[in-house]
Amino acid sequence: MPSNDEDSLDPFTQEETSQTSLQSARASYSDLQTPIFLGHGSADPKVSVRLGERMASLLSQQLHMDVTWRAYSGFGHWYKVPDEIDDVVSFLKDKLGVPVGEVPRASTVTSIDGADVSVRVSGNHKEKKRKERKEKGTKFLTTAIPALETLQLLVPDGTSICQQAGRFSEIYIRYRDRRANCSARLINSTTRKKNEMSTLNIPPSPHTVQVSIIDTTASIQVTADRFLSPRVDGFSTLNCNAFAFLIENPRSGRRVLFDLGLRKDWQNLAKPQYERIQTTFKLSVEKNVADILTENGVPLESVDSIIWSHWHFDHVGDPSTFPSSTSLVVGPGMPAAKLPAYPTNPDSTLLESDFAGRQLVEITPDKFTLKIGDFGAYDFFGDGSFYLLDVPGHAVGHVCGLARTTSGGSSSSSNSSDNDTFILMGGDSCHHAGQIRPSPYLPLPEQIRPHQPQDEASHPPCPGALFEKIHPDPVNYRTRPFYRIRVWEDGTTVAHDPDTAQQSIYRLQPFDAAENVFFVFAHDRTLADVVDIFPATANRWKEAGWKERGRWRFLRDWKVES
Template identity: 65%
Template sequence: MPPPSQLTIPASPNTVQVSIIDTTTTIDFPADRFLAPKIDGLERVKGNAFSFLVENPRTGGKVVFDLGIRKDWENLAKPLHERLKTVFQIEVEKDVAEILRENGVGLEEVEAIIWSHWHFDHIGDPSTFPGSTSLVVGPGMPAAKLPPYPEDPAGHLLESDFRGRQLIEITPDKFTTRIGGFGAHDYFGDGSFYLLDVPGHAVGHMCGLARTTPDTFILMAADTCHHGGEFRPSSYQPLPDEIVPNPYNDQTTPPCPCHIFEKIHPSPEKYRTEPFYRIRVNEGGTSTAPNVEVAMQSIRHLQEFDAADNVLVVCAHDATLVGIVDVFPAKANHWKSAGWMERGRWRFLRDWDVGYADKKP
């Protein structure tokens, strides 16, 4: 079934060069912190953290979308660090600034850091960039999360994140275009790169939509989802009878039969058309998402992008794409001809032990 509405991405001949950055982050966390219900004993999720270098060849402008986790994450705001270390297992080898420098990108060339949102695993360490690099944030973030720590003893952000640089808020009135179910802001003003207002997960949560050819796009989906099973399968992108490549051995033959997942789906009668997971809501109604209903609506809109054959969806912590996508310093604009979508779409299924006899040893 096709999406119920067109994505209505405005036409443009202008593209950006996109690189997917492996931020050298490994983050291990309890699955039930974000996901419900528990399925087949998947107790913990081991994720990564993608960020993106976006280059506009017409203006020469370069921006970085997200920074992963800072290498010295023990220097996060003290109250935040104390909470994090009781929940997450974190390893970080390098800051994004270091990765860029090692690969010939001068930090003075980066005109802006764009935070998808203010959570610790996306903000990195802006202080590693020069003051000429502005910091771009989503609607409502400054009012909700400033002043920073230590001025606010309970703050999550650091004064050093903002010191000496321009802070730019993409306010609600700047999302003047509608793409799919989201408001969109034309960042460069030429149709090559949009910021999308994707609410629910956090105040000011944004995604990036980059035009990689005149007719293909990469959606930088940030934390709209934390696992492929939160938005796949869907009525727009059903689980096929036979899954190729086989998610368990990455081979095109033999294909993996889809029926083996029926028994672990929370709604077996809908296992081909409804996601395996929903956002976890704790007893008492608390959740990692401040507005679960709105966050679930954003996921439904994300499914429309995922069903489009010209949009590659890359969630920030989707480790199943590691080994499939080319990472910085390589470019990602050739993603469609390289078959990354087909190779990666169902790879999350390997997270569950369903007793499948043809799994790779």
């Protein structure tokens, strides 16, 4: 499971996430056979009613207890268990090994019946730290418990059991939006907002690459529920394109491709792969990337390498259409996990013809020696113009590409890339922009133009508040993505490691929010008529305003009315 550090928590409080975590912890709480009195305090009575009733119902179903709801003044959502205090304290001591009533010296992590639990302490003894945080420009959200010291046992969905030490002999179960707490700190931290790019730690360099975005002519239709959770306002079908990228280094003359999209003769994919997708996806494609390059005067012999973001069928294309001098570059762990290929390995989803006669280059973990944002990074050309980022989770060996498209004159003596611009090639880090936006770094604005400038006369700006109605978290709809990665009850998911893939999305959010980074994931069809397509170049994307024009266009997938 992912770490319980606040910055890495799932930012969703939607029902299915809460249910999963509560089910894991049910055995721990089910022996507290007492009524729970739910109290929720909020400045907005409507919010109190909505959250109070929702959480009372959820707790009642999952914990098999009588739960009643009442509103009261104060901060937070609290669930009081006033009886059987001795049994509860004994339970906490036995299960956790934490001396209740005493203050642990540091945060610890343990497990209750498979549910990770983070033990933290808060109270008046931290008042000095609170003042220090406020002085640094960080908004610190305090709790309403009048306890000298509070022991909080926090499970991943935000539920906690709190033992007030010293003054009060009461146990509380608290539903706390920990990610919103984190989000407030991120949004209000002067150090983080003062210099957004500095948090990404992109090494300075005066060198750039020329980038072109290739429309691979692929059209992919698939049920949205296969990838996205929950279903939002009836949006049921993902209609995807597939971008690839041509990257040219002007100093070395090297050309590389990042992804190839879907091969034209996709019916000739490896048999196991074809059988899996023929009934799941509706596919069409007109050309191979090799055809597109040739038609536009790019000799295939000039392509030094093909980089696969990962090995899925809609990214690998058909490498056999390139000469054997073109190497194939893959991410860490991919050869061990996926080779030998079909038909030598009858279960493989890759073809031997993809590799035949060409050099296979694996960027092994030890080569990601740099750190950009929260990802390991590999300097592909060795001059700071193009990096591969290790962005795990979706597939074994999944990588993203980060290209420096303009340079503000950075040099080795400079410690900043603030004046440079970048294109981040996202691969399958997400499949819909609603998986990464909005975010604590990029809140939903008060007024939104999700349409092209030429459509503004017929589509005036709409209030961002309209999307509260359809967002899975109507309280924090401005700072939380609409979707997360779908994991079915039986564990079925498109991601190799969905927890890690979800964390990768959160860690990409600062890149997506940075004004000088243009995030383009492979299937972002909303950008198809925003960007200039190969043979045009994309280096002047910022001057052209592509990021601003495309940022909220995914909202057109839902029809909201004022």
